[in-house]
Structure formats: C-alpha cells, structure tokens
Amino acid sequence: NTAHSGRVNGLCYTNDGLHLLTVGTDERMRLWDSCTGENTLVNYGRVYNDSKKGLKFAVSSGCNPEFVFVPYDNAIAVYTVLTGELVNMLKGHYSGINCCVFQHNFQELYSCGRDHNILSWIPAFQDADLDDTSERLLNPTYEDTWSSSDDEE
Numbered sequence: 021n022t023a024h025s026g027r028v029n030g031l032c033y034t035n036d037g038l039h040l041l042t043v044g045t046d047e048r049m050r051l052w053d054s055c056t057g058e059n060t061l062v063n064y065g066r067v068y069n070d071s072k073k074g075l076k077f078a079v080s081s082g083c084n085p086e087f088v089f090v091p092y093d094n095a096i097a098v099y100t101v102l103t104g105e106l107v108n109m110l111k112g113h114y115s116g117i118n119c120c121v122f123q124h125n126f127q128e129l130y131s132c133g134r135d136h137n138i139l140s141w142i143p144a145f146q147d148a149d150l151d152d153t154s155e156r157l158l159n160p161t162y163e164d165t166w167s168s169s170d171d172e173e
Contacts, residue, residue: 023059024048030075034086034101035124041088041101043067043075049090051101062104068092076119082127089129091117096131096141112139 024044032041039060040052049067051060067090069075079101080087086101089110096110096117113133121130129141 023050023052029069029071029073030077030090032077032079032088034079035081039101041077041079043069043077043090045069045071049088049099051104062102064099064104065106067097070116076121078120078122078129080122080127080129081124089120089122089131091120091131093117094133094135096120096129110141112141113137 023042024046026044026046028042028044030043033039034041038054040054042050042052047066047069049064051062052058053060075091077088077090085103087107088099088101090097090099092109094111094113094115094117097106098108098110099106113131114135115133117131117133119132123130127143130138131141132138
C-alpha cells in the first residue's frame with residue numbers, strides 16, 4: 021500500500037496510541053489504524069504542506085473530540101481527528117510556521133514561526149449558561165494590556 025503520492029514528512033500518534041496521522045508533500049493527511057495498519061479513509065481535504073524538512077504538527081489530549089493542529093503557511097489549521105472537519109484557522113504569525121506543540125496539562129498550543137515569534141494559543145472558556153455575546157474568561161497571565169490608541173496613556 022502507498023501512503024502518499026509524495027514524500028511523507030510528518031508523523032504523529034493520537035494520545036491513546038490507537039491512530040497514527042501522517043502528512044505528506046502531496047498535501048494530504050492520512051489517519052491510520054495502529055492495530056491493523058489500515059488507512060481509515062478520513063478526508064481532511066487539502067492539507068497545505070510546503071515544508072522541505074519534517075513538519076511538526078500536534079494532536080490535542082483531554083478534549084472531546086480530539087483536534088489536530090497543522091501548520092498552514094502563516095496560520096494553523098485545526099481539524100477534528102476522527103471526522104476530518106476543518107474547525108478553525110488560527111492566525112497570528114507574520115510568516116510561515118515551523119512547528120506546533122500541545123501542552124496537555126494546561127490545554128494550550130504553542131507555535132513557532134519564521135517571524136522569530138513563539139505564540140501561545142489558549143482556549144477561551146465560556147460558561148455554559150452564557151450566550152455567545154457574553155464576555156469570555158481568559159487566563160489573566162496572557163491578557164494583552166497593550167493599546168494601539170494614542171488617546172490612552
């Protein structure tokens with residue numbers, strides 16, 4: 021069996037070890053059953069990959085569903101692992117992203133890019149009783165207190 025029609029330059033197990041994700045230069049991501057070695061045929065669509073080296077992507081843990089975070093030029097594509105649905109595009113870097121790492125103890129994602137920045141991506145937790153227009157609770161350690169307004173001092 022052929023995994024990809026291009027080079028495979030990214031590998032990552034899910035946290036339970038039941039599946040292996042692969043990314044190739046054919047702009048495809050595959051989900052493999054670790055027990056049988058079979059392709060699960062999950063369709064992630066086009067997965068951008070221009071990396072000449074290894075592509076470091078990450079899988080969440082402690083989430084339901086699990087997510088996979090894949091560098092996508094200067095953004096991070098977020099897919100659900102088992103369905104292949106593109107959930108979100110995280111944007112914040114000014115140039116290409118080299119890698120992503122998921123820190124499961126704090127449910128945080130870290131990315132580093134060719135813009136010389138390391139970004140911390142923290143989920144915005146929302147109370148189940150509040151509607152979508154409510155104020156979200158963020159980790160105060162990472163609150164942005166910078167203002168671009170000339171009026172504020």
